[in-house]
Amino acid sequence: MRPSLVALALGLACAGPARAAEEVSTFTLKNGLELVVIEDHRAPVVTQMVWYRIGAADEAPGHSGIAHFFEHLMFQGTDDLAPGEFSATVEAQGGNDNAFTSWDYTAYFQRVAADRLDLMMQMEADRMRDLTLSEQDVATERQVIVEERGQRTDSDPGALLREQMGAAQYLNHPYGRPVIGWLHEITALSRDDALAFYRANYAPNNAIVVVAGDVTPDAALKLAETHYGPLEPSASITPRARPSEPPHLSERRIVLQDERVSEPYVVRSYLATERNPGDQRKAAALTLLAELLGGNPTTSVFARELQFNRGVATWSAAFYDGTSVDPATFGVYVMPVPDVALADAEAALDAVIDGFLKDGVDPEELARIKTQVRASTIYGRDNAEGLANMYGQALAVGLTVKDVQDWPDILQSVTEEEIMAAATEVFDKRRAVTGWLQTPAPVKEAKE
Amino acid sequence: MRPSLVALALGLACAGPARAAEEVSTFTLKNGLELVVIEDHRAPVVTQMVWYRIGAADEAPGHSGIAHFFEHLMFQGTDDLAPGEFSATVEAQGGNDNAFTSWDYTAYFQRVAADRLDLMMQMEADRMRDLTLSEQDVATERQVIVEERGQRTDSDPGALLREQMGAAQYLNHPYGRPVIGWLHEITALSRDDALAFYRANYAPNNAIVVVAGDVTPDAALKLAETHYGPLEPSASITPRARPSEPPHLSERRIVLQDERVSEPYVVRSYLATERNPGDQRKAAALTLLAELLGGNPTTSVFARELQFNRGVATWSAAFYDGTSVDPATFGVYVMPVPDVALADAEAALDAVIDGFLKDGVDPEELARIKTQVRASTIYGRDNAEGLANMYGQALAVGLTVKDVQDWPDILQSVTEEEIMAAATEVFDKRRAVTGWLQTPAPVKEAKE
Numbered sequence: 001m002r003p004s005l006v007a008l009a010l011g012l013a014c015a016g017p018a019r020a021a022e023e024v025s026t027f028t029l030k031n032g033l034e035l036v037v038i039e040d041h042r043a044p045v046v047t048q049m050v051w052y053r054i055g056a057a058d059e060a061p062g063h064s065g066i067a068h069f070f071e072h073l074m075f076q077g078t079d080d081l082a083p084g085e086f087s088a089t090v091e092a093q094g095g096n097d098n099a100f101t102s103w104d105y106t107a108y109f110q111r112v113a114a115d116r117l118d119l120m121m122q123m124e125a126d127r128m129r130d131l132t133l134s135e136q137d138v139a140t141e142r143q144v145i146v147e148e149r150g151q152r153t154d155s156d157p158g159a160l161l162r163e164q165m166g167a168a169q170y171l172n173h174p175y176g177r178p179v180i181g182w183l184h185e186i187t188a189l190s191r192d193d194a195l196a197f198y199r200a201n202y203a204p205n206n207a208i209v210v211v212a213g214d215v216t217p218d219a220a221l222k223l224a225e226t227h228y229g230p231l232e233p234s235a236s237i238t239p240r241a242r243p244s245e246p247p248h249l250s251e252r253r254i255v256l257q258d259e260r261v262s263e264p265y266v267v268r269s270y271l272a273t274e275r276n277p278g279d280q281r282k283a284a285a286l287t288l289l290a291e292l293l294g295g296n297p298t299t300s301v302f303a304r305e306l307q308f309n310r311g312v313a314t315w316s317a318a319f320y321d322g323t324s325v326d327p328a329t330f331g332v333y334v335m336p337v338p339d340v341a342l343a344d345a346e347a348a349l350d351a352v353i354d355g356f357l358k359d360g361v362d363p364e365e366l367a368r369i370k371t372q373v374r375a376s377t378i379y380g381r382d383n384a385e386g387l388a389n390m391y392g393q394a395l396a397v398g399l400t401v402k403d404v405q406d407w408p409d410i411l412q413s414v415t416e417e418e419i420m421a422a423a424t425e426v427f428d429k430r431r432a433v434t435g436w437l438q439t440p441a442p443v444k445e446a447k448e
Numbered sequence: 449m450r451p452s453l454v455a456l457a458l459g460l461a462c463a464g465p466a467r468a469a470e471e472v473s474t475f476t477l478k479n480g481l482e483l484v485v486i487e488d489h490r491a492p493v494v495t496q497m498v499w500y501r502i503g504a505a506d507e508a509p510g511h512s513g514i515a516h517f518f519e520h521l522m523f524q525g526t527d528d529l530a531p532g533e534f535s536a537t538v539e540a541q542g543g544n545d546n547a548f549t550s551w552d553y554t555a556y557f558q559r560v561a562a563d564r565l566d567l568m569m570q571m572e573a574d575r576m577r578d579l580t581l582s583e584q585d586v587a588t589e590r591q592v593i594v595e596e597r598g599q600r601t602d603s604d605p606g607a608l609l610r611e612q613m614g615a616a617q618y619l620n621h622p623y624g625r626p627v628i629g630w631l632h633e634i635t636a637l638s639r640d641d642a643l644a645f646y647r648a649n650y651a652p653n654n655a656i657v658v659v660a661g662d663v664t665p666d667a668a669l670k671l672a673e674t675h676y677g678p679l680e681p682s683a684s685i686t687p688r689a690r691p692s693e694p695p696h697l698s699e700r701r702i703v704l705q706d707e708r709v710s711e712p713y714v715v716r717s718y719l720a721t722e723r724n725p726g727d728q729r730k731a732a733a734l735t736l737l738a739e740l741l742g743g744n745p746t747t748s749v750f751a752r753e754l755q756f757n758r759g760v761a762t763w764s765a766a767f768y769d770g771t772s773v774d775p776a777t778f779g780v781y782v783m784p785v786p787d788v789a790l791a792d793a794e795a796a797l798d799a800v801i802d803g804f805l806k807d808g809v810d811p812e813e814l815a816r817i818k819t820q821v822r823a824s825t826i827y828g829r830d831n832a833e834g835l836a837n838m839y840g841q842a843l844a845v846g847l848t849v850k851d852v853q854d855w856p857d858i859l860q861s862v863t864e865e866e867i868m869a870a871a872t873e874v875f876d877k878r879r880a881v882t883g884w885l886q887t888p889a890p891v892k893e894a895k896e
Contacts, residue, residue, distance in 0.1 A: 061509060061622070062691035164619070164697050171615035172630060174509070182620060182694035243510035246630035249612050250883075253701035435698075 022387055024401050025217035029225065031233045032205025036391055036401070037220040038212035040384045046213030047388045048120045049109040050128070051396040053208070054201040056181075057103040057174040057242055057326070062188075065181015066197050068101040069145055069189055073198075074108065075099075076137045078130040083137060086123055093119065103175050104325045105396035111385060114214040118223055124209070125227035128202055138191040146187060149180050157258035157437055161267070165433045168252040169269055172243045173326055203234030208395050212388035240325060240398075245271065248431040257440040264438040265315075265335040266346045271431040272330040275322040275407075277399055283322035284410045285422035286330055291369045292361065292419070293353075294318025294332065301365075302334070305352040312340045312348045325397045330426050342436045353427055361416040370412055377408045470835055472849055473665035477673065479681045480653025484839055484849070485668040486660035488832045494661030495836045496568045497557040498576070499844040501656070502649040504629075505551040505622040505690055505774070510636075513629015514645050516549040517593055517637055521646075522556065523547075524585045526578040531585060534571055541567065551623050552773045553844035559833060562662040566671055572657070573675035576650055586639040594635060597628050605706035605885055609715070613881045616700040617717055620691045621774055651682030656843050660836035688773060688846075693719065696879040705888040711762075712886040713783040714794045719879040720778040723770040723855075725847055731770035732858045733870035734778055739817045740809065740867070741801075742766025742780065749813075750782070753800040760788045760796045773845045778874050790884045801875055809864040818860055825856045 023039040056067050077083040090097040095112030110120045153159045163178045170176030180186070209228065211220045248271060275283040294302045294317040302316035312334075319331040332353070336345035380386045394404045471487040504515050525531040538545040543560030558568045601607045611626045618624030628634070657676065659668045696719060723731040742750045742765040750764035760782075767779040780801070784793035828834045842852045 061620075062689065064620070064691075160697055167619035167694075168616050168700050171612070172509075172512070172625065172633075177620065184692065184694060185620075241510060243512070244632065246615075246632060249608055250702045250704040252616050253703075254698045255701075256698040 022381060023217075024391065024405075025221075026401060027217075027221050027224070029204065029229055031229065031231055032203075032237075033224070033228050033231070034208040034395065035221060035224045035228075036208060036210045036395065037215065037217040038210070038384065038387045038391060039216065040212055040387065041214050043384075044114045044214045045111060045384065046114045046117045046120075046211060046215050047109060047111045047385045048117060048124065049107055049210040049212075049388045049392045050124050051105050051107045051208040051210065051392040052202060053104075053206050053240070053396055054106055055102050055104040056177060056179040058201075058240065059174070059177070062185060063193060063197075064177045065145070065179075065186040066189055066193060067106055068180055069142070069186065070194060070197055070202075071099045071101045071106050071108075072141045072145060073133060073138065073194055074127055074131065074202075076141070077132050078126045079132060080126050080130070081123065086127065089119070089123065095120075101179055103179060105393070107392060107396070109385075109388070117211065117215060117220070118227075121209075121223050121227040125231060128204065128207065128228070129231050131198060131202075133191055133194060133198075135191050138189075138194055142186065142189060145180070146183065149183055149186065153178070153180060154183070155260075157256060157261050160258070161254065161256040161435045161437050164254055164256060165267070165269060165435045168254060169271065169329060169433045171246055171248065173245050174242055175324075175326060200234060200236040203237065204228055204231045205233035206237045208392060210388045210392040210395075212384035212391075242326060245327065251429040252433045253435075254433065255436040255438065257438055259440060261437055261439045263314075263335055264342055264436070265333060266342050266349065266434065266436055267331060267333045268349075268432050268434040269329040269331045270426050270428065272320060272328050272426050273322065274324045274326060274328045275394075275397075275399060275403070277403055280322075280403060280407060280410050281414065281418060282422055282425075284407070284414045285418040286320045286322060286426060287411060288366070288369060288373065288414055289419050289423050289426070290318040290320040290330065291373060292365060293356065295369070295372075301356055302332070302349070302352060305355070306334055306345075306348055310348050312336055312345050316349070323393055323397055323399070342438060346434070346436075357420070357423060357427065361419050363416065366416060366419070373411050374408065377411070470829060471665075472839065472853075474849055475665075475669050475672070477652065477677055479677065479679055480651075480685075481672070481676050481679070482656040482843065483669060483672045483676075484656060484658045484843065485663065485665040486658070486832065486835045486839060487664065488660055488835065489662050491832075492562045492662045493559060493832065494562045494565045494568075494659060494663050495557060495559045495833045496565060496572065497555055497658040497660075497836045497840045498572050499553050499555045499656040499658065499840040500650060501552075501654050501688070501844055502554055503550050503552040504625060504627040506649075506688065507622070507625070510633060511641060511645075512625045513593070513627075513634040514637055514641060515554055516628055517590070517634065518642060518645055518650075519547045519549045519554050519556075520589045520593060521581060521586065521642055522575055522579065522650075524589070525580050526574045527580060528574050528578070529571065534575065537567070537571065543568075549627055551627060553841070555840060555844070557833075557836070565659065565663060565668070566675075569657075569671050569675040573679060576652065576655065576676070577679050579646060579650075581639055581642060581646075583639050586637075586642055590634065590637060593628070594631065597631055597634065601626070601628060602631070603708075605704060605709050608706070609702065609704040609883050609885050612702055612704060613715070613717060613883045616702060617719065617777060617881045619694055619696065621693050622690055623772075623774060648682060648684035651685060652676055652679045653681035654685045656840060658836045658840040658843075660832035660839075690774060693775065699877040700881045701883075702881065703884040703886065705886055707888060709885055709887045711783055712790055712884070713763075713781060714790050714797065714882065714884055715779065715781045716797075716880050716882040717777040717779045718874050718876065720768060720776050720874050721770065722772045722774060722776045723842075723845075723847060723851070725851055728770075728851060728855060728858050729862065729866060730870055730873075732855070732862045733866040734768045734770060734874060735859060736814070736817060736821065736862055737867050737871050737874070738766040738768040738778065739821060740813060741804065743817070743820075749804055750780070750797070750800060753803070754782055754793075754796055758796050760784055760793050764797075771841055771845055771847070790886060794882070794884075805868070805871060805875065809867050811864065814864060814867070821859050822856065825859070 025037045027035040059066050090110050093116045097110040099108040167176045273282050294300050306313035306316045314337050315335040317333045322328045334345045334349045473485045475483040507514050538558050541564045545558040547556040615624045721730050742748050754761035754764045762785050763783040765781045770776050782793045782797045
């Protein structure tokens with residue numbers, strides 16, 4: 001065990017209201033497990049999150065969905081716990097627990113009274129290496145996931161469009177596959193696949209344990225050494241090496257027609273740079289750009305221009321989240337008013353983007369956005385769960401504690417010029433996928 | 449060694465002109481190598497082809513291009529031959545040799561005087577397991593391939609469009625990657641990658657040796673046992689298990705704009721079924737469909753309708769080749785006359801396809817096409833090289849000798865109804881990618 005960064009304070013030079021300064025300590029156990037402790041004694045509760053650096057983009061070809069599948073299977077039994085006993089125990093202790101999977105990570109969390117951390121660590125350490133899976137467990141859970149996919153994706157035309165667009169967005173990188181998996185591959189996942197995936201990827205040297213709340217670093221470290229310390233590392237953990245994108249030379253366009261569509265819309269995603277360790281300014285500029293263009297349903301550039309000035313849209317938005325291992329996407333949306341065709345709504349959207357690229361950032365608007373961003377950053381830090389999530393996610397994608405702590409100041413220091421440079425770079429249709437969601441017999445849409 | 453099918457005769461019941469009936473013998477050596485001997489004593493020459501069941505679709509993610517890269521490296525030295533000596537020897541013997549790579553296979557061939565088969569087998573057996581590669585060999589050949597890519601792909605807007613369309617056509621299957629590889633992955637291929645790929649995939653149990661020409665099966669077998677018999681099989685050869693496609697829910701559209709485009713055109717590819725062992729009728733129907741629609745530059749349906757009746761096109765075509773392991777594509781093209789916009793050319797193409805789906809097959813036209821197909825089948829069998837290629841390709845994608853020999857009769861027996869059923873199934877835009885190739889500032893194209 002080596003304490004690498006004990007009680008790293010925040011407090012970088014920055015004018016403006018003070019930010020919440022959390023105490024963050026990090027340790028690495030001998031078996032490779034990283035422990036992050038965020039002290040927060042405002043309430044006698046603690047959140048434990050275990051982040052595994054394994055997600056849908058790390059799956060072997062043909063095994064899409066196995067990372068998410070495994071998130072479900074982790075609630076089966078171990079040598080010490082019966083299936084379902086994990087969550088039942090958390091609940092019996094008055095806590096709650098859950099888990100989620102992304103392209104880059106799979107995370108498990110429990111929020112409990114502070115004195116139950118010992119038990120939570122004991123149980124997480126137990127299922128990190130000692131899960132037992134019967135054929136029946138796997139078959140049952142596979143059916144649960146098939147139904148989950150049916151509800152979340154296959155019955156939702158918007159989700160289906162996003163899925164088809166994702167596959168068209170990435171020409172080579174595995175972010176093009178859906179986290180939940182392609183149905184025909186989910187149904188083919190076997191117990192053997194699951195156990196091989198588990199043994200290779202669920203291990204202390206692939207895990208980050210984040211503990212946030214009413215606990216001292218020393219106490220958390222002692223518990224971690226007790227419970228996680230004895231676990232054997234996996235020999236299969238290597239640095240992530242995923243296929244990357246070739247040049248994108250031309251926009252891809254997709255029209256998804258579905259009887260169930262009630263409100264047609266246009267969505268476009270552009271390939272966009274992600275946050276990188278020590279190099280977050282461009283991602284910060286894109287974050288502010290999304291806020292400026294579409295972060296607010298009534299005052300943003302899109303809302304003002306598309307909804308109020310031009311009257312073509314009932315709703316518009318822009319979206320960007322650069323907290324990922326590899327290049328992310330920048331999304332824009334416009335939902336036209338009933339008598340406006342998708343083609344016209346898209347043309348208006350393009351005109352507004354072009355206008356923005358010409359006119360630049362309104363300094364007053366940027367100042368207002370920065371104030372909002374600062375406030376939401378503070379709010380986001382205002383509870384132990386939010387902090388655990390923020391640090392865990394960042395560390396799971398390869399960022400550092402310092403990157404997390406620098407991020408608010410970087411956001412505040414981004415200039416108008418940086419935002420316009422980021423906008424000019426990102427709004428390149430050659431790297432974009434444009435999707436239309438509509439009913440099979442559109443009334444007003446021109447033949448494309 | 450077990451002779452599995454010696455001198456299987458053709459001659460299935462079929463009215464019409466006699467087909468050339470080649471004598472085909474197949475053997476499997478103890479180490480797994482398949483030998484196919486096609487006797488053809490019309491000329492004192494012999495063609496040897498060695499087909500490896502390894503192609504671009506079998507590459508590990510991130511290593512695109514390695515199958516083709518290896519095709520080049522196979523002309524480096526072995527323990528017995530200096531780099532370049534292989535081809536120099538073939539040439540010195542008055543023969544010629546070459547190689548090619550596809551998604552499903554990599555093939556090497558030599559055409560020589562019949563009494564040189566011994567030497568050819570000796571050399572092919574030598575490089576099957578005993579290739580030696582220096583860092584310098586690999587670096588030099590990598591640069592050759594980078595330049596090849598520059599010439600064949602990056603300097604050709606049509607090739608770039610095909611490449612971007614391929615990536616959009618396949619949502620999950622590796623046919624979406626270019627055979628030559630993405631440039632950034634080619635440049636990263638190392639000697640270690642190459643050697644690992646070689647050791648795993650270049651082995652007698654992954655090879656089909658086709659010998660066609662002036663040789664008897666017994667003589668060829670004896671030579672094969674002498675040269676290939678002693679080679680060790682690879683333990684890494686497993687049945688192909690590639691990720692397959694999820695449902696395609698919506699057409700993808702791509703516009704590639706490039707200054708170098710002199711003649712804009714519209715191309716569309718539809719996902720289409722492939723030839724399968726014992727199940728080739730649908731592929732045969734698609735083959736005839738492509739001939740009917742666009743096989744002839746002046747008399748096909750597309751040419752008649754688009755070039756002559758409507759006068760919108762200078763050129764049109766349809767293309768299908770189902771000789772592949774996994775689903776192939778059916779392609780249609782239209783190149784408009786100078787004053788017709790791509791949108792209008794595409795609309796005309798769609799109208800012609802719709803008309804064909806409504807009107808059905810002209811029986812006289814089908815009869816004429818079948819006669820042409822029969823003739824070209826006979827011509828294709830009229831030389832040993834063509835036969836070696838036909839059998840080798842089919843066996844490399846998992847078809848059998850019987851499938852190859854049944855194919856001409858299946859083509860002749862396909863009905864109008866089967867063609868229309870295949871057309872109705874394949875012309876589903878949800879499984880299609882439509883590409884426009886144009887200059888950056890088109891004069892007549894409407895804003896899309």
